Amino acid sequence: MRLVIAITGASGVIYGIRALEILKKLQVETHLILSEWGEKTIRIETDRTGDYARSLASKVYEDTNMAAPVSSGSFKMDGMAIVPCSMRTLASIANGLDDTLISRAGSVCIKEGRKVVIVPREAPLSKIHLENMSKLAGIHNIIIMPAMPGFYHRPQTMDDLINHVVGKILDQFGIDHGLFRRWGESFGKMA
Numbered sequence: 310m311r312l313v314i315a316i317t318g319a320s321g322v323i324y325g326i327r328a329l330e331i332l333k334k335l336q337v338e339t340h341l342i343l344s345e346w347g348e349k350t351i352r353i354e355t356d357r358t359g360d361y362a363r364s365l366a367s368k369v370y371e372d373t374n375m376a377a378p379v380s381s382g383s384f385k386m387d388g389m390a391i392v393p394c395s396m397r398t399l400a401s402i403a404n405g406l407d408d409t410l411i412s413r414a415g416s417v418c419i420k421e422g423r424k425v426v427i428v429p430r431e432a433p434l435s436k437i438h439l440e441n442m443s444k445l446a447g448i449h450n451i452i453i454m455p456a457m458p459g460f461y462h463r464p465q466t467m468d469d470l471i472n473h474v475v476g477k478i479l480d481q482f483g484i485d486h487g488l489f490r491r492w493g494e495s496f497g498k499m500a
């Protein structure tokens with residue numbers, strides 16, 4: 310499996326980093342695009358760096374590089390997760406702007422019928438944010454998966470909360486992970 314992972318400048322960049330850590334462990338090929346503000350937010354919110362995120366990915370592209378392979382529908386990929394997704398990137402994709410590589414790769418996945426999991430993060434949400442999400446949710450291959458961890462699995466640590474969101478994203482691609490206890494099941498292999 311080959312996935313594009315985009316990390317933008319919304320709060321919750323740790324979700325994107327965790328997704329890369331797990332996908333690396335599971336030997337899934339990842340193509341990472343880190344926006345300028347995604348990288349700055351990693352530095353602001355975590356003890357990690359953009360270089361750490363890059364070290365986890367199979368391939369890395371600049372968000373300004375419109376000639377990157379993932380910019381074309383002819384490049385084979387199974388889907389894309391934008392985690393977390395800023396309201397700026399959400400608006401760009403919802404309006405077909407293709408103005409950054411992240412927006413362009415999202416647009417390419419949409420037109421090619423490949424799954425795109427968008428993990429928006431903002432609070433509160435304005436009517437404009439909701440309209441952009443609603444527009445994208447109406448497209449069959451897009452999943453809007455807000456960074457909203459559940460509590461039914463009795464999280465004890467911040468890692469449990471992060472793993473719940475990341476596990477739900479991986480579920481969308483049919484990736485077996487065991488990151489959280491499912492309702493009615495015992496703990497899986499990576500919990």
Ligand SMILES: Cc1cc2nc3c(=O)[nH]c(=O)nc-3n(C[C@H](O)[C@H](O)[C@H](O)COP(=O)(O)O)c2cc1C
Nearest residue numbers: 317318319320344346347353395396397398430431
């Ligand atoms: C620490 C920090 C946290 C931010 N959190 C959010 C957020 O949760 N949601 C959001 O839409 N924008 C957030 N922003 C603003 C975005 O980074 C900004 O709109 C940026 O232009 C997004 O660009 P990008 O989509 O290319 O990454 C945050 C900025 C900083 C510095």
